[in-house]
Amino acid sequence: MASEDAPAVSCPLPLASGQHVLLAHGGGGRLMQKLIGDVFLPAFANPLLAKLHDGAVFSVEAGRLAFTTDSYVVQPLFFPGGDIGSLAVYGTVNDLAMCGAKPLYLSVGFILEEGFSLELLQRIVDSMAEAARKTQVQLVTGDTKVVDRGKGDGIFINTAGIGVVPPGVMVGPHRVQAGDRILVSGDLGAHGLAVLSMREGLGFGGGIESDSAPLHGVVADLLHSGVDVHCLRDLTRGGLASALNEIATAAKVEMTIEERSIPVQEPVRGGCEILGLDPLYVANEGRFVAFVPPAQAETALAVLRRHAVSHNASVIGTVTGSDEPLIILRTLLGTNRIVDLLSGDQLPRIC
Amino acid sequence: MCLAVPGRVLHIEEGPLLTATVSFGGVTKDVSLVLVPEARVGDYVIVHVGFAISKLDEEAAQRSLDAFAALGELGEPEESAP
Amino acid sequence: MKYVTEFRDSKAARALSEAIRRTVRRPWTVMEVCGGQTHAIVRFGLDALFPPGLTLVHGPGCPVCVTPVGLIDQAIHLASLPGVIFCSFGDMLRVPGSVRDLFAAKAAGGDVRVVYSPLDALTLAQAHLDRQVICFAVGFETTAPAFAAAVVQARRLGVKNFSLLVAHVLVPPAIGAILNAPGNRVQGFLAAGHVCTVMGCKEYDELVRRHRVPIVVTGFEPLDILEGVLLLVRQLEAGRAEVENQYARSVRRQGNPEAQAVLREVFEPVPRAWRGIGEIPQSGLRLRHAYAEFDAIERFGGDVALVGEGGVEDAECRSGLVLQGLLKPPDCPAFGIRCTPERPLGAPMVSSEGACAAYFRYRRRTDSLQEVRHGE
Numbered sequence: 001m002a003s004e005d006a007p008a009v010s011c012p013l014p015l016a017s018g019q020h021v022l023l024a025h026g027g028g029g030r031l032m033q034k035l036i037g038d039v040f041l042p043a044f045a046n047p048l049l050a051k052l053h054d055g056a057v058f059s060v061e062a063g064r065l066a067f068t069t070d071s072y073v074v075q076p077l078f079f080p081g082g083d084i085g086s087l088a089v090y091g092t093v094n095d096l097a098m099c100g101a102k103p104l105y106l107s108v109g110f111i112l113e114e115g116f117s118l119e120l121l122q123r124i125v126d127s128m129a130e131a132a133r134k135t136q137v138q139l140v141t142g143d144t145k146v147v148d149r150g151k152g153d154g155i156f157i158n159t160a161g162i163g164v165v166p167p168g169v170m171v172g173p174h175r176v177q178a179g180d181r182i183l184v185s186g187d188l189g190a191h192g193l194a195v196l197s198m199r200e201g202l203g204f205g206g207g208i209e210s211d212s213a214p215l216h217g218v219v220a221d222l223l224h225s226g227v228d229v230h231c232l233r234d235l236t237r238g239g240l241a242s243a244l245n246e247i248a249t250a251a252k253v254e255m256t257i258e259e260r261s262i263p264v265q266e267p268v269r270g271g272c273e274i275l276g277l278d279p280l281y282v283a284n285e286g287r288f289v290a291f292v293p294p295a296q297a298e299t300a301l302a303v304l305r306r307h308a309v310s311h312n313a314s315v316i317g318t319v320t321g322s323d324e325p326l327i328i329l330r331t332l333l334g335t336n337r338i339v340d341l342l343s344g345d346q347l348p349r350i351c
Numbered sequence: 352m353c354l355a356v357p358g359r360v361l362h363i364e365e366g367p368l369l370t371a372t373v374s375f376g377g378v379t380k381d382v383s384l385v386l387v388p389e390a391r392v393g394d395y396v397i398v399h400v401g402f403a404i405s406k407l408d409e410e411a412a413q414r415s416l417d418a419f420a421a422l423g424e425l426g427e428p429e430e431s432a433p
Numbered sequence: 434m435k436y437v438t439e440f441r442d443s444k445a446a447r448a449l450s451e452a453i454r455r456t457v458r459r460p461w462t463v464m465e466v467c468g469g470q471t472h473a474i475v476r477f478g479l480d481a482l483f484p485p486g487l488t489l490v491h492g493p494g495c496p497v498c499v500t501p502v503g504l505i506d507q508a509i510h511l512a513s514l515p516g517v518i519f520c521s522f523g524d525m526l527r528v529p530g531s532v533r534d535l536f537a538a539k540a541a542g543g544d545v546r547v548v549y550s551p552l553d554a555l556t557l558a559q560a561h562l563d564r565q566v567i568c569f570a571v572g573f574e575t576t577a578p579a580f581a582a583a584v585v586q587a588r589r590l591g592v593k594n595f596s597l598l599v600a601h602v603l604v605p606p607a608i609g610a611i612l613n614a615p616g617n618r619v620q621g622f623l624a625a626g627h628v629c630t631v632m633g634c635k636e637y638d639e640l641v642r643r644h645r646v647p648i649v650v651t652g653f654e655p656l657d658i659l660e661g662v663l664l665l666v667r668q669l670e671a672g673r674a675e676v677e678n679q680y681a682r683s684v685r686r687q688g689n690p691e692a693q694a695v696l697r698e699v700f701e702p703v704p705r706a707w708r709g710i711g712e713i714p715q716s717g718l719r720l721r722h723a724y725a726e727f728d729a730i731e732r733f734g735g736d737v738a739l740v741g742e743g744g745v746e747d748a749e750c751r752s753g754l755v756l757q758g759l760l761k762p763p764d765c766p767a768f769g770i771r772c773t774p775e776r777p778l779g780a781p782m783v784s785s786e787g788a789c790a791a792y793f794r795y796r797r798r799t800d801s802l803q804e805v806r807h808g809e
Contacts, residue, residue, distance in 0.1 A: 353467065353469055353572065353573060353575035353576060353625060353627035353628060354469055355575065355627045355630075355653075356434075356437070357434075357435070357436040357437065359435070367586065367589060368552070368582075368586060375434060376434035376435075376437075383552060383582065385582055385691070385695075386578055386579075386582065386689060386691045386692045386695070387689070387691065388691065395435070395436055397627070397630065397683050399575055399576065399579065399627060400522075400549065400550045400551065400572075400576055400579045401549060401550025401551070401552050401553070401579065402550070402552075402578070402579045402582065404575065404578070404627065404630050404631055404683075404689060404692060405630045405683045405684075405685075405689055407436060407682050407683060408681065408682045408683070409682070411681040411682040412436055412439075412682040414681070415440075415656075415660070415681070415682065416439055416440075416445075418660075419442070419445035419448065419449065419656055419660070420445065422445070422448040422449060422452055423444050423445050423447075423448035
């Protein structure tokens with residue numbers, strides 16, 4: 001049985017920068033051990049992962065757990081304000097936070113395409129490690145597969161996460177009720193536009209940065225502030241419009257939101273105008289909505305504004321009724337329009 | 352049809368396509384001025400599918416806005432309280 | 434954004450709305466020709482600002498909606514050829530051909546890419562010399578000069594792997610067809626400000642003379658549309674029929690001479706079938722003989738031409754009547770039942786500017802919206 005530090009005799013194992021992922025990196029053999037030992041272990045260093053067992057075993061305090069998973073397939077892999085690595089950590093941390101949970105442990109699965117640059121992989125892994133450090137979660141178990149060239153898009157990442165929900169915290173669409181005020185934690189659409197700005201054929205300049213960020217800190221503060229938070233939802237694909245529609249459908253309520261109160265940065269607005277996109281439907285990666293009782297809306301807003309990630313939070317509307325799921329937008333002109341789900345992705349509208 | 356948006360010309364490159372950098376509320380895009388060769392840096396142009404199709408007449412725009420404002424003052428006394 | 438935000442002011446909108454209310458004494462039916470205006474009307478809820486006697490019908494000015502099925506079939510055929518990169522504006526991808534759409538062609542392995550500008554397609558051609566780059570040239574007079582300029586540039590640079598599938602259409606013949614249709618209800622038009630930015634107002638003088646119908650060349654922001662409607666109903670109430678220019682900040686009477694010159698240099702008018710409406714004489718454009726080498730149909734030969742002739746529209750789709758203002762989308766028997774944005778029978782249910790999609794998305798639940806309005 002060859003040990004890890006056996007001298008390579010004739011054929012040194014390639015893992016230097018500038019090299020590429022080979023099928024053997026996912027083959028379970030020595031090359032995979034080297035990938036784990038050289039790239040993943042040093043970056044994600046923690047005692048649970050270091051055991052290199054089939055899974056991580058850990059204790060949690062008695063109570064309720066939140067458990068979530070998400071897969072990340074963004075192109076380009078690196079975009080202004082973030083990359084697929086930090087996104088894969090923040091996205092899952094945020095999903096846990098939206099359950100009212102304190103995020104603890106993450107798993108990570110990499111699906112790599114044969115020929116993918118090991119240098120890029122290292123950068124992505126480093127970015128994940130940095131994101132994990134910032135959010136105080138540990139990546140405790142993982143998996144790597146390599147698919148034939150042409151059968152992947154460079155790299156796909158799946159993360160799953162476990163967090164603990166503090167006693168007394170009850171957050172979910174079932175608690176949304178008429179009268180609740182709706183808060184949005186910041187300006188919309190920056191992530192979607194930042195990613196679009198890099199696309200071949202659609203590109204533009206002007207330095208829009210993705211809003212990709214962890215939200216567990218501000219959510220924890222909000223939950224500790226005494227505000228009886230009814231529901232939280234992070235705004236990812238499909239934007240604010242889709243999130244509100246999902247909640248309205250689950251909670252069977254009608255909501256009215258004010259266009260005037262919905263924050264959108266000027267450059268994002270400009271980019272949306274050029275491409276004929278509606279910022280309400282554009283993706284975000286560091287924004288959420290909160291539903292709170294009307295009497296506590298101001299307190300909640302003050303808490304959100306204390307955090308950099310949500311400093312331009314705004315109260316955007318009210319749950320106006322129950323029964324029929326419906327989102328009504330009060331436009332800039334004071335007229336009403338229905339904000340519905342899209343049937344698919346929003347396409348750049350040219351004509 | 353024909354989504355076209357006003358933006359401000361920041362920079363013009365000589366060449367057959369007269370490519371200009373145009374700012375739309377802060378985002379910039381390369382736009383051909385070949386259909387509006389009279390446009391200069393600082394002008395607002397109306398841009399459609401990567402081409403400026405007209406130079407925005409800022410005086411005409413101001414006349415429209417003034418007319419709207421005048422109409423608003425005329426109409427105001429008739430508006431009832433909400 | 435300067436010159437956008439100011440034209441969305443709510444106080445001015447109320448004042449214009451009030452002025453329209455004061456002006457209108459009789460019921461009128463007017464048409465906004467352009468899909469961009471339809472989009473703004475829906476997005477800003479402008480119809481709520483009009484008095485009850487004033488009916489706005491949404492016209493055929495959405496190039497996505499009026500592109501005939503045969504051309505979509507040709508696009509899908511071309512996009513499926515090996516070695517081809519097929520470029521299109523985003524909203525064309527979901528428009529149904531006889532059996533499938535461009536998204537399905539992409540899923541089946543076709544290299545279909547969304548571009549913002551014809552120049553992006555040209556750049557792709559230069560970057561992929563081993564591939565044939567075909568761009569779907571869709572749009573009205575506003576867009577045609579951009580494709581014409583791209584073709585001129587391709588010739589100047591000697592780019593041999595770039596061609597167009599031309600689907601351009603012209604507005605004035607369509608307005609003429611609507612006015613000549615039996616049962617026409619339209620009494621006045623908001624003409625498309627960006628088409629007139631390119632072409633000027635002359636062709637509309639001709640329509641006004643022939644049909645004695647008022648036409649107001651109108652912009653795309655809420656205040657533009659409200660002012661356009663105000664000017665139109667003033668003409669109607671006074672019994673006048675003239676061409677007026679609401680969108681003076683962009684439209685000159687003679688239009689844009691450079692754009693017209695390159696358009697004429699590269700394209701010539703031809704009869705064109707409009708989806709749901711049928712053939713309208715001299716209402717389309719094709720590449721002139723001197724530029725035939727950039728015509729994808731010429732380049733890829735007989736098969737493609739044949740594909741175009743077999744196009745079948747769904748028999749149940751009444752989009753032709755909708756596009757002519759003769760039928761409101763909710764009055765179509767298929768609306769919302771057999772025809773939805775997920776499973777569209779016709780293009781107006783697909784395009785974000787399509788009248789049917791607009792009704793489906795924003796007006797399907799008009800009843801509850803009414804309650805909300807009354808509850809204020």
